[in-house]
Amino acid sequence: MIGSALAILAKDLRIETRTREGLTSIVVLGVLLVLVFSVAHDPTPSEAPRLAPAVIWVTFTFTGLLAIQRSFVVEREQDCLAALLVGPLDPAALYVGKLLGNVILLAAMQAMVLPLTALLLHVELAGALPGLIVVLLLGNLGFAALATLFGAVAVRVRAREVLLPVLLLPLLVPVLVGGVKATAAVLAGEGLAGATQAIGMLGAFDVIFTTAGVLLFEQVVRD
């Protein structure tokens, strides 16, 4: 199970390092979203940091949706998904492999977009960075847990570009609320202790929906 999950992860990372399509497209989209939010709001230097948590999370939500959609479009071309399932592979392992790949992809994108956001919105990152990394990883795992589950659904339905966000955005509200609250506390210099409720909720969300994904993924992909 762990071996095959890692094999799937290695496959996805190899595709990514050879084509660099996924990361490039979401980094460009992330940068553009941050620019558009900053320009549209035109915040003064004093109010800009207050805006930062929401800008960060909305940006990551939309880039994440695109990234995870792409990771399944790749599987659908030439029926890769069907071929994977023909082999002696536990669907749960496929889910875990895809999930880890998506979390890594999102983290790589954030590592590039975050400094720009900090620069544009006058946020001091240096002291807040360790806490911020914890918050982002917790958020990424919860986000990817649901997005990986429903990405496999949406890729096989008509109008998938619309359907994935429509299904996911309401389900992801706790990640968005918790992420924004925890990010605001960390950026304000309160550290992780300043947002124990939000952090606890993100952790609970991760546990619940990673488990649900492992258990339910088979129902989504089996024919």
Place this chain on the structure above:
Amino acid sequence: MLDALLGWGSGAGMLVALWMIFMVAPTEAQMGNVQRIFYVHVPCAWAAFLGFFAVAGASAVFLWNGSRRADRLAQAWAEVGVLFCTLVLITGPIWARPIWGVWWTWDPRLTMTVILWAIYAGYLLLRAFGGPDEAVARWAAVLGIVGVLDVPVIHYAVRLLQGIHPAVITTREGGSGLVDPDMRHTLYVASIAMLLFAFWLVRLRVRLAEVEDGVVAARHALEASEGAAA
């Protein structure tokens, strides 16, 4: 028989509830007549939440044993749940405008309700885009279960925001609950009538789905026999 009972029962219950709402329940001292919309608002909310939990229950049964009946029930309860949730979201602002001064506010309960509405509206959209496929039924079941798993987490998340929604039936000192017994009885009668109505709608919707399946089966049988004759 059950259908007739539910249909007539809900009809009669609605009439009694209307009479109680306007003739029996006293006018609320501070809010005035606009408070009476509450006897529609709260029963609709209960029907909606019952519907969403019924979707999850029926979905779990369907994933477990593949029963077509459980799948039909899940879809029927999702449609009825979204219907009543829509009514909650319409009657709420009508009350909120004169009382709170705004149509909408990001109170935890309001936020929770509109998010649940969006989750199950997405469920119906998935059904609509997916079609009558067996796989789509499984996907919808997964969404139905995940949706309810999300309820406690969303509930907790929205509490991190500020709240002003009145607690309806509360024993706490200073809660804006229903003090008058006539008010409570009106709420109970209206709720029973509304729940009977919801069950009736679900029965009708399930029967419609059965008839649809029957038509499809009959068409397949006809095509098969024509193929055999040719």
